[in-house]
Amino acid sequence: GLKKMSRNILALQQNLTNITLTHELELERARFYYELLYQKPEEILRNIVEQQKRFTKSEYVELIQLFYRSNRNSKNSNKRSEKQLNLHLVKLNEIMENEEDSSDQDLAGESELS
Helix, strand or coil: CHHHHHHHHHHHHHHHHHHHCCCCHHHHHHHHHHHHCCCCHHHHHHHHHHHCCCCCHHHHHHHHHHHHHHCCCCHHHHHHHHHHHHHHHHHHHHHHHHHHHHHHHHHHHHHHHC
16 A cells, blocks of 8 residues: 555656656655655654654654554553653654754854854
8 A cells, every 4th residue: 555655656746747847846755754654663763863854743743653553463562552652752752852953053053154
């Protein structure tokens, strides 16, 4: 399902590029979001740190929550999964706050240079 959706987005993007002669950035963004669905929460968080954030905090929260909803097994693992989910959401919050802080510092530095 996910592979087919990613291929369809890419095909649609290529067709629209051929018709309009412009690259559709929102389709690229959608394709990248679908590709994140293949990743574990740790990989998603590492991706944010390494490549900067491409999505809103709520979009990342949805990705991480979806991972845990689709990987439920037994009652015993549900409590552990819920704890891991909460840890990942706390880590996401820290990363997103750090990104905002560094953006604010960059903007402050730019205004001092002007």
